[in-house]
Amino acid sequence: MTSILFVCHGNICRSPMAEFAMKDLVRRAGLESRYHIESAATTAEELGNPVYPPARRVLASHGISCAGKTARRLTRADYDRFDLLVGMDAENLRDMRRLFDGDPQGKVRLLLSFAGRAGDIDDPWYTRDFDAAWRDVHAGCEGLLRETSEG
Numbered sequence: 001m002t003s004i005l006f007v008c009h010g011n012i013c014r015s016p017m018a019e020f021a022m023k024d025l026v027r028r029a030g031l032e033s034r035y036h037i038e039s040a041a042t043t044a045e046e047l048g049n050p051v052y053p054p055a056r057r058v059l060a061s062h063g064i065s066c067a068g069k070t071a072r073r074l075t076r077a078d079y080d081r082f083d084l085l086v087g088m089d090a091e092n093l094r095d096m097r098r099l100f101d102g103d104p105q106g107k108v109r110l111l112l113s114f115a116g117r118a119g120d121i122d123d124p125w126y127t128r129d130f131d132a133a134w135r136d137v138h139a140g141c142e143g144l145l146r147e148t149s150e151g
Contacts, residue, residue, distance in 0.1 A: 001035065003084070006022070006040075007092050009045075011071035013051075015041070016071075017133065050071075058131065074099060088110075089121060
């Protein structure tokens with residue numbers, strides 16, 4: 001089983017969008033038994049809060065529910081619990097590597113790297129462009145599924 005943890009700043013926009021987009025892609029591919037997928041925040045700012053309404057609306061517009069999801073914080077133990085820890089931007093990667101004392105097993109990656117692109121997924125909390133965030137998140141998740149389901 002491949003375990004994936006998506007990570008962003010608050011766990012109310014990008015990382016839950018990635019969590020539920022990936023779960024949907026995995027379900028559609030008939031691979032649910034091969035994956036464990038969650039998401040978390042690098043900060044405590046939004047702990048316990050639900051997915052931000054505009055992010056929920058974007059997911060719903062694609063027929064994806066995120067009901068019951070609340071923000072949780074990344075922990076040091078997550079490094080051992082997950083095969084991949086996938087950040088949305090360089091700041092997320094920096095925060096993860098700081099918490100994990102580096103990345104000795106090469107588990108920390110940027111989501112857009114799976115789409116064959118360099119760079120960050122802009123935080124829609126600031127840009128207000130949840131559709132652009134969705135496009136980037138979905139492209140990254142499609143690439144991640146291709147890469148992890150091979151073999």
